[in-house]
Amino acid sequence: MKTWPVQDAKARFSELLDSCLKDGPQIVTRRGAEAAVLVPMQDWERLQRAARPSLKELLLSGEVRAELELPGRGRLRRREPRESL
Template identity: 35%
Template sequence: MRPSSQSEKTWTVASAKAKLSEVIERAQSVPQTITRNGKPSVVVVSAEEWHRKTSRKGTLAEFLMESPLRGADLDLERQRDDPRDLSL
């Protein structure tokens, strides 16, 4: 059983179950989408890709220090308006 006709990277749950080894093998190079009821449900990626996407690349302080907005003249004063009335 091959991936669905939408693309070589998309599988139905049934076809992914039947060919799990192939899904895993293909996910080593290209993310594989598994659909449920015709809608994308999950994406299978290699462990290497997952680690690359989820690993921390520094601290929040480092991120803020490297921001292109650092030193920009931003108006950061908080508005002192009364809260909105949310009752109907």
């Protein structure tokens, strides 16, 4: 991956975009630190699909996704039935 300082990325954006489409992801740096990555749309869509499981996959997986606090049983009393008029 090629690295582009933010000033060069701004000044030569068309070249940055062409490099991205031809050679793959391009890194943009700010003050020497990696700040962003420009990736081709096909790669981005593939990454998005891979990061999010489908509803079917979620329902079929045995993996716990969240801890739910369920109330204990038997602690609450039932209401007494009301007399009808």
